[in-house]
Amino acid sequence: MAEIELVNVSKSYGPHRVLHGVSAAFARNRFSVVLGPPVSGKSVLMRLIMGLEPVGAGTVLLRGKDVTGEQAGTRCIGYVPQSFALYPHLRVGDNIAYPLTLAGRKRSEVRPQVETLARKLRITDLLEKYPNQLSGGEKQRVALARGMIKETSVFILDDPLVGLDFKLREQLFVDLREMLSEVDGTFIYTTSDPLETLALADHVFILDEGTLLEQGELNELYYRPRQVRTLQLLGLPAANLVPGELRGGRCRTALGEFSVPGFPGGVQRVVVGFRPESILFGVPAGYQSLHGTGHAMLREDLGAETLIYFEVNGVRLVGAWSNGQATPVGGDTVPFAVPVEDLLCFDADTGENVFSADSLAAAAPTFSRS
Amino acid sequence: MSEIRLVHLTKRFGGLQAVKGVSLRFLPHTTTCLLGPSGCGKTTILRMIAGLEAPTSGQVWIADQDVTNLPPRRRDIAMVFQYPTIYRGLGVFENIELPLREQKLSPAERRKRVENAIQLLGLNGSVNKDPSRFDNGTRQRVAFARAVARQSSILLFDEPITNVDPESKFRLKQDLKKLTQELKQTIVYVTHDQNEAMTLADQIVLMKDGSVLQQDAPRQVYNHPSHRFGGWFLGNPGMSFLDHPIPPSGAGLLRSDLFPYLVRLSGELPMDARLSHKVVLGVRPEQVQLRLDASADAVPCEVLRKFLGVAGQYLAAVRLREHTVWVKCSNQLGRKLGRQAYLRCSPGVVTVFDDNERALSVRLVRHEELVKPSQPSPEAMGI
Numbered sequence: 001m002a003e004i005e006l007v008n009v010s011k012s013y014g015p016h017r018v019l020h021g022v023s024a025a026f027a028r029n030r031f032s033v034v035l036g037p038p039v040s041g042k043s044v045l046m047r048l049i050m051g052l053e054p055v056g057a058g059t060v061l062l063r064g065k066d067v068t069g070e071q072a073g074t075r076c077i078g079y080v081p082q083s084f085a086l087y088p089h090l091r092v093g094d095n096i097a098y099p100l101t102l103a104g105r106k107r108s109e110v111r112p113q114v115e116t117l118a119r120k121l122r123i124t125d126l127l128e129k130y131p132n133q134l135s136g137g138e139k140q141r142v143a144l145a146r147g148m149i150k151e152t153s154v155f156i157l158d159d160p161l162v163g164l165d166f167k168l169r170e171q172l173f174v175d176l177r178e179m180l181s182e183v184d185g186t187f188i189y190t191t192s193d194p195l196e197t198l199a200l201a202d203h204v205f206i207l208d209e210g211t212l213l214e215q216g217e218l219n220e221l222y223y224r225p226r227q228v229r230t231l232q233l234l235g236l237p238a239a240n241l242v243p244g245e246l247r248g249g250r251c252r253t254a255l256g257e258f259s260v261p262g263f264p265g266g267v268q269r270v271v272v273g274f275r276p277e278s279i280l281f282g283v284p285a286g287y288q289s290l291h292g293t294g295h296a297m298l299r300e301d302l303g304a305e306t307l308i309y310f311e312v313n314g315v316r317l318v319g320a321w322s323n324g325q326a327t328p329v330g331g332d333t334v335p336f337a338v339p340v341e342d343l344l345c346f347d348a349d350t351g352e353n354v355f356s357a358d359s360l361a362a363a364a365p366t367f368s369r370s
Numbered sequence: 371m372s373e374i375r376l377v378h379l380t381k382r383f384g385g386l387q388a389v390k391g392v393s394l395r396f397l398p399h400t401t402t403c404l405l406g407p408s409g410c411g412k413t414t415i416l417r418m419i420a421g422l423e424a425p426t427s428g429q430v431w432i433a434d435q436d437v438t439n440l441p442p443r444r445r446d447i448a449m450v451f452q453y454p455t456i457y458r459g460l461g462v463f464e465n466i467e468l469p470l471r472e473q474k475l476s477p478a479e480r481r482k483r484v485e486n487a488i489q490l491l492g493l494n495g496s497v498n499k500d501p502s503r504f505d506n507g508t509r510q511r512v513a514f515a516r517a518v519a520r521q522s523s524i525l526l527f528d529e530p531i532t533n534v535d536p537e538s539k540f541r542l543k544q545d546l547k548k549l550t551q552e553l554k555q556t557i558v559y560v561t562h563d564q565n566e567a568m569t570l571a572d573q574i575v576l577m578k579d580g581s582v583l584q585q586d587a588p589r590q591v592y593n594h595p596s597h598r599f600g601g602w603f604l605g606n607p608g609m610s611f612l613d614h615p616i617p618p619s620g621a622g623l624l625r626s627d628l629f630p631y632l633v634r635l636s637g638e639l640p641m642d643a644r645l646s647h648k649v650v651l652g653v654r655p656e657q658v659q660l661r662l663d664a665s666a667d668a669v670p671c672e673v674l675r676k677f678l679g680v681a682g683q684y685l686a687a688v689r690l691r692e693h694t695v696w697v698k699c700s701n702q703l704g705r706k707l708g709r710q711a712y713l714r715c716s717p718g719v720v721t722v723f724d725d726n727e728r729a730l731s732v733r734l735v736r737h738e739e740l741v742k743p744s745q746p747s748p749e750a751m752g753i
Contacts, residue, residue, distance in 0.1 A: 136408060165407050165408050165562045166562055166563045166564065166565075167407055167564070167603055168407065170606060174607060177675070178675070195679060195680070198677055198678040198679060199677045199679070199685075218678075222678060235682070236679075236680055236681070237680075237681065238536070275681075275682055276681045276682070277681045277683075277701060297544060298540070298544050298569075300543070300568075300569045301568040301569050301588065301589075302565050302606055302680060303564070303565075303568060303592050303604055303605045303606065304606065304654065304655065304656035304698055305680055305681055305683070307681070320681030322656075322681060322683055322698075322700070
């Protein structure tokens with residue numbers, strides 16, 4: 001059974017509709033990530049689940065029970081918000097205990113609970129310190145603990161790393177799953193960051209402009225996205241998109257054309273998408289691919305990887321050269337190829353997948369380029 | 371144009387020493403990135419160069435002049451801030467032109483400079499629009515153009531692309547690359563983002579806790595960190611570290627988790643490193659390889675976690691005998707990776723640090739003999 005279920009939830013502020021009929025089930029003991037660009041409605045959705053705001057329409061079920069009309073206090077959900085102001089005059093231990101002492105419980109009484117949680121989150125040595133003695137990462141760990149001190153099994157982490165330093169974020173999202181591994185519970189985590197999502201999620205929900213576009217297992221969404229926005233949002237750097245046209249069993253794009261036998265007749269405007277890692281540099285000729293020579297725009301050195309941005313016939317593409325070696329394409333011209341089996345094709349209007357590698361393979365395409 | 375020289379520069383804020391006796395040179399026609407985590411003092415240094423902050427002690431020299439006590443407007447500096455400034459009610463052209471009006475320039479000269487800056491930053495399509503309606507990225511490009519039009523000998527950037535959307539970030543990085551290639555100015559750029567620094571800088575100044583740890587070309591800082599902190603801070607993620615005792619009489623022989631054979635420290639170990647009886651081995655995630663099958667040069671390991679990262683690669687945390695190490699591997703291998711794997715590392719790629727976190731000039735090499743189960747352990751051999 002789902003711990004939390006949303007049925008057709010909508011929300012408007014005045015004439016402005018921010019959530020459109022969202023239905024989602026967050027499974028027990030799973031790490032669910034809601035991934036969406038800024039202002040896609042993630043925080044509003046979390047506030048509706050918490051009960052901090054009333055829903056416009058629809059139902060919120062908590063462990064099967066309709067809680068739509070209930071106050072936040074009775075829902076008992078742990079909450080780690082974006083901004084994590086700790087009380088400067090309280091020691092870390094008392095900061096963590098605050099939600100409980102606020103509810104009238106004695107400090108001495110909740111102490112064992114604080115210590116148990118601190119041990120699970122590996123911050124025991126911080127308990128006696130004051131917030132101004134902590135590093136940024138330690139502060140965030142303490143804020144996390146404060147959000148999780150409630151005796152509950154549902155925790156909402158609303159973009160908890162946004163605005164932190166690059167390195168700090170990396171360190172926290174790499175460690176977070178391990179930190180939480182000893183805490184039983186259902187985690188709902190929102191972010192706009194693809195790397196955080198890839199490192200943390202069991203299950204992913206793609207939210208865009210207030211609409212839940214797609215949901216599923218992380219790997220399923222990464223390798224077989226059904227929506228073009230999923231391909232774009234879930235991955236770094238963002239996937240390459242090239243407009244194209246399907247006509248008479250062939251797909252024409254600015255990078256060349258390829259045949260799609262078995263595709264029903266008629267004309268359709270499409271978007272052809274492929275990930276940066278699908279772009280091959282320095283491959284032998286004759287490979288079944290879209291290929292050509294691009295003009296280099298920018299090389300980004302990430303240390304272990306180089307991202308190569310280049311332009312071909314007015315289309316900007318990005319590829320990656322991994323494993324820390326010097327790139328084979330150092331100059332202004334960038335010869336490249338994309339294997340045809342890596343191409344995904346989406347309807348230009350609905351964004352839905354028209355065909356993918358699998359269906360192409362099944363149809364055994366005879367590839368040609370004109 | 372003008373070299374910037376900092377001489378034993380110090381800044382205190384109350385009890386906090388934000389900058390601790392920093393001496394640096396910033397060369398003309400060079401982009402130097404001040405890189406480090408928040409609170410390392412990088413922005414304070416930039417503000418002292420600009421004259422927006424007075425040093426507690428030490429001097430700032432620009433060209434051959436001590437400017438420590440000169441106000442900002444007399445330092446021949448243009449600066450771009452984290453949050454772009456747009457003068458409301460003025461068009462794009464006027465926004466870029468405004469600082470030039472304070473200089474004794476002919477209207478024709480002003481026009482020429484503004485138009486050049488507009489050209490350089492590709493703002494031609496935006497000149498007739500209202501800049502107060504621009505998104506942050508375009509506003510920042512106007513701010514870039516305003517700084518460029520000044521033609522000052524020094525250009526300072528304070529995390530200029532932190533608060534813009536990804537598309538603008540890409541444009542601004544391209545712009546910065548172009549600026550640094552086409553302008554002959556001394557450019558100082560502050561960032562906490564190592565990727566930005568690696569991509570944009572000619573020189574990186576790596577800072578921590580108010581001090582400079584290393585100043586070098588980006589690849590040098592990445593490949594040869596002078597300090598453990600640099601090994602960790604650069605890279606996504608950075609190095610994994612393995613602590614190793616060095617037995618006093620061991621002739622530099624080590625038995626490390628990373629190798630199925632003995633390795634040797636090649637080169638003279640400094641006295642204090644020998645006295646601490648400890649070295650730290652640092653290895654980057656892309657410098658070690660995972661394999662699915664056992665081989666004579668690989669050690670068995672347990673895969674604790676794996677997940678997708680940049681450009682479809684997998685990042686895996688693997689447990690060796692006593693240490694956990696991060697490894698990057700290809701998508702094909704990562705997908706197949708189960709609980710058990712084998713790790714291969716070439717001793718030559720390992721960076722050796724001393725107990726005080728400084729990199730040593732010694733290298734690791736493979737000791738001739740393989741460790742076989744039948745042989746006595748190094749401990750038993752007294753090493």
